[in-house]
Amino acid sequence: MGAAAHFQGGARRRAQQAAVRRNYWPLLLALASALAGSCARAEEPASDVGSIIAVLQKVQNAARANDYAGVFTYQEGALLQSTQVVHMVDGTGERELLDTLDGPPREYIRHNEQVQYLIPEKKLIVILPRRGDRFPGVLLGDGKEIPAHYTLTQDRQEARVAGRECNMLELRPRDAVRYGYRLCTDAATNLLLKAQTLDPRSDVIDQVSFTSLRVGSGISADELNSHWKTQGWRVHQASVKPVDLSKQGWRIPAPPGFQAVTQVARSMRAGRQVSQLVLSDGLAAISVFIEPMDPAHDAVPPKGAVHKGAMNIFGTRIGDHWLTAIGEVPVDTLRGIAQGTEYVPLIAPQP
Helix, strand or coil: CCCCCCCCCHHHHHHHHHHHHHHCHHHHHHHCCCCCECCCCCEEECCCHHHHHHHHHHHHHHHHHCCEEEEEEEEECCEEEEEEEEEEEECCEEEEEEEECCCCCCEEEEECCEEEEEEHHHCEEEEEECCCCCCCCCCCCCCCCHHHHEEEEEEEEEEEECCEEEEEEEEEECCCCCCEEEEEEECCCCCEEEEEEECCCCCEEEEEEEEEEEECCCCCHHHHCCCCCCCCCEEEECCEEECCHHHHCEECCCCCCCEEEEEEEEECHHHCEEEEEEEECCCCEEEEEEEECCCCCCCCCCCEEEEECCEEEEEEEECCEEEEEEECCCHHHHHHHHHHCEECCCCCCCC
């Protein structure tokens, strides 16, 4: 999904972490999948600029074009979560079912670009947008910025994951504003079997890996059926509208290689409006949330640095607004965004 965040007093820490869970983790469901990198052995450099994109595009295409079913685990520190996945391609496009196996039951049912997120205890279906980098996907967008900011090497030593031979690839960052990634891709299909996120010391921060996997024609459409009868469940689709933060007076610096992917305004609890800017370099994603300060609002957004696995958070007050930067990047990258942001309210033209 690094150095631990430091706080003055346990009460403040608990309050900040609770605020993060209440306010921002629901918006980051699409960021749950991890990618990874580190130092490989018997490496073979892939120095050609075009080859990096070509290799990663093969991995991305394999996640979309193959039929597969299995169980993958996400591990971060003492946390270990397992998810069952079924993915098929038919005449209507891509269909997918994700079923969490640990903790409260949750299902994600996807048909092409639309995702239904099932919360059984609330009898609630939340409509979410699809994210292409969700495991075993890897890319956000076309990845054209990746060669300028990562190097790619391949470990020629044989590796196996979930009983399948795979090729070990490593993406090393060229600077300190992003993490590296180690990917193990299926030798037969290019499907991503395992991914690790590495910090600058090449220590694994988190990882996601198949523990069992079937690929090919043996996948049945019946495996895509939900475990829940959802007739009568409430359906919620969050109100989202595009915005232009620069036209609202915001000057938000993007780290080198990161470009704006999305700018939207979201409706949160109690009618709160939060603006969100998503930045990406093709592999890593950063979300910047901006919301007006509200003295009547009891959940205070986090201030300073908060750490959770590969996910870092940095919050600060800018005028009468809270800005919170969240992403699987070093905390100094988020600090630079937050502390470098300026807000210059636009002056309305005089009649």
